Amino acid sequence: MKFLITPIKTFGRYLQLMAKVFSRPERFRMFFKQYITEMQKLGVDSIGIVLMISFFIGAVICIQMKVNIQSPWMPRFTTGYTTREILLLEFSSSIMCLILAGKVGSNIASEIGTMRVTQQIDALDIMGVNSASFLILPKIAGLVTMIPILVTFSMVAGFGGAYAISLAGILTPEDLTYGLQHSFNQWFVWMSFIKSFFFAYIIASVSAFYGYTVEGGSVEVGKASTDSVVHCSMLILFADIFLTQILS
Amino acid sequence: MIEIQSLYKSFEDREVLKDINTIFKEGQTNLIIGQSGSGKTVLMKCIVGLFEPNQGKILYDGRDFVAMNKKEKALLRREMGMIFQSAALFDSMTVLENVMFPLDMFSSMNLVDRKRRAQQCLDRVNLIDAQEKFPNELSGGMQKRVAIARAIALNPKYLFCDEPNSGLDPKTSLVIDALIHDITVEFNMTTIMNTHDMNSVMGIGDSIIFIKEGHQEWTGDKTQVATSDNQALTDFIFASNLLKKARQAFV
Numbered sequence: 001m002k003f004l005i006t007p008i009k010t011f012g013r014y015l016q017l018m019a020k021v022f023s024r025p026e027r028f029r030m031f032f033k034q035y036i037t038e039m040q041k042l043g044v045d046s047i048g049i050v051l052m053i054s055f056f057i058g059a060v061i062c063i064q065m066k067v068n069i070q071s072p073w074m075p076r077f078t079t080g081y082t083t084r085e086i087l088l089l090e091f092s093s094s095i096m097c098l099i100l101a102g103k104v105g106s107n108i109a110s111e112i113g114t115m116r117v118t119q120q121i122d123a124l125d126i127m128g129v130n131s132a133s134f135l136i137l138p139k140i141a142g143l144v145t146m147i148p149i150l151v152t153f154s155m156v157a158g159f160g161g162a163y164a165i166s167l168a169g170i171l172t173p174e175d176l177t178y179g180l181q182h183s184f185n186q187w188f189v190w191m192s193f194i195k196s197f198f199f200a201y202i203i204a205s206v207s208a209f210y211g212y213t214v215e216g217g218s219v220e221v222g223k224a225s226t227d228s229v230v231h232c233s234m235l236i237l238f239a240d241i242f243l244t245q246i247l248s
Numbered sequence: 249m250i251e252i253q254s255l256y257k258s259f260e261d262r263e264v265l266k267d268i269n270t271i272f273k274e275g276q277t278n279l280i281i282g283q284s285g286s287g288k289t290v291l292m293k294c295i296v297g298l299f300e301p302n303q304g305k306i307l308y309d310g311r312d313f314v315a316m317n318k319k320e321k322a323l324l325r326r327e328m329g330m331i332f333q334s335a336a337l338f339d340s341m342t343v344l345e346n347v348m349f350p351l352d353m354f355s356s357m358n359l360v361d362r363k364r365r366a367q368q369c370l371d372r373v374n375l376i377d378a379q380e381k382f383p384n385e386l387s388g389g390m391q392k393r394v395a396i397a398r399a400i401a402l403n404p405k406y407l408f409c410d411e412p413n414s415g416l417d418p419k420t421s422l423v424i425d426a427l428i429h430d431i432t433v434e435f436n437m438t439t440i441m442n443t444h445d446m447n448s449v450m451g452i453g454d455s456i457i458f459i460k461e462g463h464q465e466w467t468g469d470k471t472q473v474a475t476s477d478n479q480a481l482t483d484f485i486f487a488s489n490l491l492k493k494a495r496q497a498f499v
């Protein structure tokens with residue numbers, strides 16, 4: 001029964017923490033200061049890695065489609081079309097958020113975990129500050145705000161990577177461009193944004209939970225950081241199944 | 249004044265604090281001493297509300313902290329300042345921002361006044377020149393002094409110090425002790441300090457409570473420590489052979 005009780009207990013503790021997190025900030029001035037900082041730290045600082053990974057993945061998807069899917073029996077725009085669908089439907093939201101779970105999630109868990117073991121959170125509590133809300137709410141709000149921008153950057157960089165491949169002569173830019181525009185469904189972009197809001201919430205809140213509940217020292221902070229990445233990734237994958245089913 | 253009445257605390261089946269009854273007076277440095285693991289940190293954490301006691305009352309000038317709701321506790325906490333063993337400074341903030349933090353959160357002052365008040369506190373601990381530095385650029389003693397400045401920024405009525413001399417050399421420890429004692433008298437605060445530093449005991453122990461295995465073994469002050477006939481206290485205070493001989497000569 002322990003394998004059932006432990007996750008239920010953990011989920012209960014997570015809900016208790018979230019109840020503390022979603023309370024009115026004591027000082028909106030301080031909240032906005034933290035919010036802006038978190039948008040910069042979690043969002044703006046992630047743009048580089050998002051652009052780089054998306055560019056190369058876009059290029060690789062384009063090559064794979066051309067080499068493995070394209071045949072004389074299929075229209076020449078198939079490569080561009082399938083590349084677009086993969087980037088819009090899955091890569092720029094789900095896979096990009098899995099990557100962010102590693103970068104941003106471990107950052108959040110280790111930052112809050114270190115604050116816990118060095119008694120900085122105790123110091124906030126003793127001052128009468130709602131430490132959970134003060135530390136976690138700006139992170140959730142900051143990442144949820146920045147995620148559509150990151151998703152947009154990811155889509156653009158992915159298409160850029162595919163276009164770079166077409167310039168290298170693997171397929172013509174005209175075929176790629178036609179394929180990218182063929183039967184375009186705007187809803188897929190919105191779907192990507194909607195999914196990413198949920199994933200951003202999962203990354204920020206689950207990582208913060210693992211950091212906030214650390215007990216011990218540096219070893220436990222490292223473990224919390226790893227646990228947060230593993231659990232965020234699993235939850236994103238599960239959520240992806242349900243969201244894709246609901247939104248499609 | 250803080251009064252503790254019949255305080256008990258246990259973790260699962262292990263009883264850590266047993267029937268603690270004491271009064272910590274204002275304008276005095278009240279020390280809690282005892283061996284590592286004796287329960288003094290747990291006692292302090294119960295007093296400040298980081299742990300919930302199983303039984304007993306903690307009266308802050310007659311107000312029972314244990315019986316308060318969350319909102320009342322949060323309000324009372326604004327009258328508290330705490331200095332942690334590790335200083336617990338926010339390492340993403342400069343020294344000045346650390347000291348300004350409680351003012352930013354809870355005072356209605358404007359930015360200029362908040363900054364001025366924080367600088368006054370830093371000046372009080374002789375660290376005005378370090379205001380733009382980050383905590384990791386400071387020595388252990390300087391970090392403790394910043395923690396003191398942050399703790400007194402809101403003029404607290406109650407000051408708690410959890411082993412503030414831990415990890416400091418004897419000379420710096422004396423500076424920290426003197427600072428805590430002077431601030432206590434100057435602001436007429438109720439100061440409670442956890443320590444096993446004998447210099448602190450002999451130097452600033454206006455009132456001392458000795459905890460042994462979770463119960464209150466002895467209470468007194470710095471003038472009574474050396475002559476006390478409590479064997480457990482004597483064994484703790486005069487642990488080394490050198491101090492034992494010094495005590496024999498003194499007595």
